[in-house]
Amino acid sequence: MPAPEGNRTPQAYSAADVEHKWYQHWLAKNYFHSEPDEREPFTIVIPPPNVTGVLHMGHMLNNTIQDILIRKARLDGRNACWVPGTDHASIATEAKVVQRLREKGIKKSDLTREEFLAHAFEWKEEFGGIILQQLQELGASCDWQRTRFTMEPELYRAVIKVFVSLYRKDKMYRGLRMTNWDPEAQTVLSNEEVIYTDENSNLYHVRYKVAGTDDEYITIATQRPETIMADTGLAVSPTDERYLRYHGRQVIVPLVNRPIPIITDDYVDPEFGTGALKVTPAHDPNDYALGEKYGLEVIDILTPDGKLNEFAQVGVGLDRFEARTEIVKLLKASGDLVATTQYRTRIGRSERTNAVVEPRLTLQWFLRMDDLAATALGAVESGEVRFHPPNMVNMYRNWLTPENVRDWCVSRQLWWGQRIPAWYWKDEVFVAETAAEALAQAQQAHPEANLQLEDLQQDEDVLDTWFSSWLWPLSVFDGWKDTRELQYYYPTSDLVTGWDIMFFWVARMVMAGYEFSEDLLGKDFVEKNGRMPFRNVYFTGMVRDEKRRKMSKSLGNSPDALELLKTYGADGVRFGMMSSAAAGNDIVFDAPIDPQTQKVLNTSELCDQGKKFCNKIFNANRLLQGFTVSDRAPDALELLAAEWLLAKLNETTGEVDRMLGEYRISEALRTLYNFIWGDFCSWYLEAIKPADGVISRDTYEATVSAFERMMTLLHPFLPFITEEVWHGLRERREGEDCVVSTWPKVEDFDAALIQSFTLLQETVSHIRYIRSQREIAPREPLQLFVEHSPASEALLGANAGNSPGGFRGAREFLQKSGVLSAVALTDAAPDNALPFLFGNDTAYLVLNETIDQAAERAKMQAELDRLRGFLAGIEKKLSNERFVANAPEEVITLERKKQADATAKIASLERILRVNA
RNA sequence: GGUCGAUUAGCUCAGUUGGUUUAGAGCGUUGCAUUGACAUUGCAGAGGUCACUGGUUCGAGCCCAGUAUCGACCA
Structure with a gap:
């Protein structure tokens, strides 16, 4: 009965008209906001997206899952709290701000730190956090009133307090380390921020004259001839016969004519290159280790921006790659370049600037990881923090074993971030939350010096962004200011993130949770509730394209998230993301790549x-x-x-x-x-x-x-x-x-009831199959007869509703869904009927056409043969004494039921074949 | 090189402490249907010796060993 034209509902669902309306309604009702109350909390802290970020597929996957968990908890009557926010992403944001200033004709070097930060905050206000609005398009039910930012004042203070506290616990130290230096950004990178790929390179064979001889040379092989001026040793394998006679002697470095010692160490592989290795402690991590072992001098010939400095003597002022060409030219001229061979090697590049990373010795702040790592591993192995899927523990364990853990370098040579709270006077360092406190410490240490604020120099560096985000589950509840909320929401319930940041972030949050929760919440609290920052971690896979490459902005292989939302609606996209996303497994998103343009299309079947x-x-x-x-x-x-x-x-x-x-x-x-x-x-x-x-x-x-x-x-x-x-x-x-x-x-x-109904459904399907095969119109009524048996009586008999296990309505259902003019029980096979199995009984579908009995018999026979084979298998099992003796009772019962069913079906079929013979 | 993981239908994947009628889904594919909520539809079908070889077990897609191929992470 059609409704009047005027207020008729449209025929198709339009997500665009509906989604915005309801999101605004939910916001207006403040449903997503949480305040502590007497209910049990269910808490999720968002993995804070980069403040420069725009919504991509990974975010959509990750946040859809969080939203599912939080909405389910809300429906369960828990006090659901999903805290959103962004992370200041020091390197990425600073790069964007620098670029924007450059477009305005301003150089970062012309600005003071304060001026630069003002620009950075301005940038953040203008462009930052777009991603949070985009999450609303996805339907994310975050408590937006709780939105936090890792560089906001309260979270800044928390980071500083934590640094000072760790320093006092003797967990922070300053040390010279071989670090990954990005000469473009002029900052140290963590190992994880360096991306290694195989690239083509040359291996240069260069001869070094043995000191005290006129024509004896040792030839080394190097990829980096521009560093030979920094050589302070030459290493060979102690057992390499070619060089035995030179042990204990010196060679002369070409171009700079500096004598350096020949050392022997097993580290040198006699098979690689010429079996002789130049040692350049300032510019290679392995060489640095060798240099320390043998007390070699360290000569640093590079400037922070990757040019040769005056210690190089040759090619001073040239960029390192220009210098390589130049030095090769000079070595050729002097006759010291013996050979050049093609070589494929792994080159590390900065994830942010793509510059080739330069190993460089720098003074950095480090956090000792040995104890923290052991605690973090224990938290997961004991089950206090549970991983989903559980096999992710293997990866976690592998990274946190003592052999693999390295101290965390937390300083970054940037301005955008929390400035390291360390003040220097001469060679001494004073770590305090404020300059005034640092000064007080200094004055106390040196009462005679009459120290003033301007005598102290604050560290120029800021802290790694992860040094903010590892505190996230504690800091978003203002744990370092006032623990009332923390007491209610901590430990949080679930964390949802990609396994690629298991180490950067998940492990470090576990460390921070165990390190600080007791300080903040007290011993009684943590013993009752736990120290862990979250109880469950759900690891999502990476979203990959149809060629299995990780979707990323740089590859341009990711569909436009907002376009997808527009095309399919948030619900459609959520369905598409989730239907291909088993926990932990990477998902191959089905957005096709245009073969012509190689660009990804914003479409998805899912x-x-x-x-x-x-x-x-x-x-x-x-x-x-x-x-x-x-x-x-x-x-x-x-x-x-x-x-x-x-x-x-x-x-x-x-x-x-x-x-x-x-x-x-x-x-x-x-x-x-x-x-x-x-x-x-x-x-x-x-x-x-x-x-x-x-x-x-x-x-x-x-x-x-x-x-x-x-x-x-x-x-x-x-x-x-x-x-x-x-x-x-x-x-x-x-x-x-x-x-x-x-x-x-x-x-x-x-x-x-469900089981019996399934039989009815199967029967309807079978009737439809017969129609389809024989081209009988779907609406043409047919008659169905079923042979009398206790089972068929109970289901279809006149007293069906009163029989045990029976119910009314089955006949009516078959009649309507199967389009039948009659459904009746019978004792004899009707004429011109097609028999088939109804449970263990025989049913007959009467057709209004002639049936090829021979063909039907053949089909029956085939089915009969299959059932006999099946039965034989079961009986073999049941006649096996060891099976009967060992298998659990339910399994044996089941096998007996299968046997009985198969026997009954076989009997039915045999009867049909006999009757129709 | 080290570690972990994977291999199931044309494609993408599920498959829960080894046991439910000789393996499931979605897409694709084949045939049929069409004024009645929805063609953004309905109905039905075809398609797999679960990579290979051996082992454990009454019983293996699942456990063990080896082989092959692929992938990821770390160096």
Whole structure:
């Protein structure tokens, strides 16, 4: 019965019209805001995206998962709190600010630190945090009132306090280290910020004259001839016979004519190159280690921006790569270049600037990692922090073993970040939260010196961004200022992040949690509640393109997240992301790459499937709203369908609960998809759909009630369509919204009913198959007869509703869904009927056409043979004494049931074949 | 080189302490359907000796060993 044209609901669901409306409604109702109360909290802190960032596929995956978890917790009645925020991303942001200043004709070197920071904050206000708005497009239900930023004053102070406290605990120290130096950004990089790739290079064979001879040379092989002026040793293998006679002597470095000692060490591989190695302690980490071992001099010939300095003597002022060409030229001229060979080697480049990383000795601040790493490993191995999937522990363990842990270099030669709270006077360092305190310390140490503030020099460097974000679960609740909120929300519940930052971030947060929670919250608190920053960590995979490359901005292989959201709606994209995302496994996102342009297209079949799912749900509601409700009593079919639907709903709810409990999120979504589309729309709605558009009130109510429970179940995954349909199902009171509805509890349900109903469904499918094969029109009515048996009596007999295990409505269901003019029990095979198995009994479908009996017999025979083979297998098993003796009781019972069923089916088939013979 | 992981349908992947009628899904594919919520649709089908070889077990896609191929991370 069509509704009047005027207020007719549109035929297709339009996400664009709906999503914004509901997001604004939720915000207006302040549903996402959390304040401590008497409920149990459920807390997630967002992995703070880079403040310069724009939404990409990884964010969408990661934040969809967080939103699913937090929305589920909210529906469970927990006090759900998802804290959003951004991270100041020192190198990336500073690079952007420098670039912008350059466009305005301002050089960073012309600015004071304060002026530069003013520009940086201005930049942040203008462009920073766009990503947080983009997360709203995705539907993220963050508590926006709690938005934090790692460079805001309170979090800045926390970082400084932590630095000072660690220094006092003797965990921070300053040391000379071989570091990865980015000559372009002029900063130290952590190992993780260096990307190694194989590149083509040359291996130069250069001869060094042995001191005290005229024509004896040792030839070394090097990739970096421009560093020979910094050579302070030449190493050979102690057992290499070629060089035995030179042990203890010296060679002369070409071009600079400096004598250097020949040392012997097993480190040298006699097979590589010429078996002789020049040792340049200032410019190679391995050489530095050798130099320390043998007390070699350290000569640094490079400036911070990668040019040769005066110690080089030759080529002073040249860039290191220009210098390489120049030095090769000079070596050629002097005859010392013996050979040049092609060589493929791993070159490290800065993740941010792509400059070739230069090993460089610098004075840096380090955090000792030995104790912290052991604690962090213990936290996961003891199960206090649980990883999902659990095999991620292997990677974690591998990184945190003592052999692999290295102290954390926390200084960065930048301005954008928390400035290291260390003040220097001569060779001494004073670490304090403020300059005044540092001065007081200095004055106390040197009362005679009459020290003033201007006598102290603060460290020029800032702290690594991770040195802010490792405090995130503590600092976002202002743990260093006031612990009231921390006491409620700590430890947080779940953390969702990519495994690629397991070490940068996850491990370090665990360290910080165990290091500081007791100081902040007290011993009693942590012993009762735990020291861990979070109880569960869900690791997402990397989002890769169809060629399995990690999606990244630099490769340009990532579809435009905002375009996807526009095309498919947030619900569609969320569905697409989640349906391919098993925990921890990388997901190959299906956005195709245009073969012509090699550019990624902003389309996705999976997201499209999500969009279609929304449309399906939307139209199911349209159907329901189109019915006219009457007060007549429901018929047997309606009652059966409603009872079955309720049982299936309970079964599905149980499965979804279990899957979410195990963080099998994509499976939970798939289960709901199959239930709603398959069971609810295709079976249930088709079964109750009235020919005249009039439906009984009871059935209507049962349908609405089940439908709204489905919407709650699906809400965490697809928040918008579910809220929309939730409101379309009933008139709602103020505040009665799906987002804050109650997660359904599993009630007892009739599993036997589901099983019997499955038989009916299979029968309908089989009838449709026969129609399809024989080109019988789907609407042409046929007759079905089923042989008498206790089972068929219970299901289809006149007294079906009263028999044990039987129920009413089965006949009506078969009749309607199978388009049958009659369903009856029989003792004899009807004429011109096609027999098939109905459970263990025989059913006959009477066709209005002649049947090729011989062909049917052949099919029957084939099925019979298969069943006999199957039965033989089971009987072999059952006659095996060891099986009967060893297998659990349930398994044996099951095998016996299979045996009985197969035997009954075989008997049925044999009977058919006999009768039709 | 070290470590970890993977190999299941044309493609992308599930498969839960080894046991539910000789393996599941989505996409793709094949055939059929069409005024009745939805073509963003419905119905049905085809498609796999679970990489290979051996072992453990009453029983292996799942456990063990080896082989092959691929990948990731670390050096």
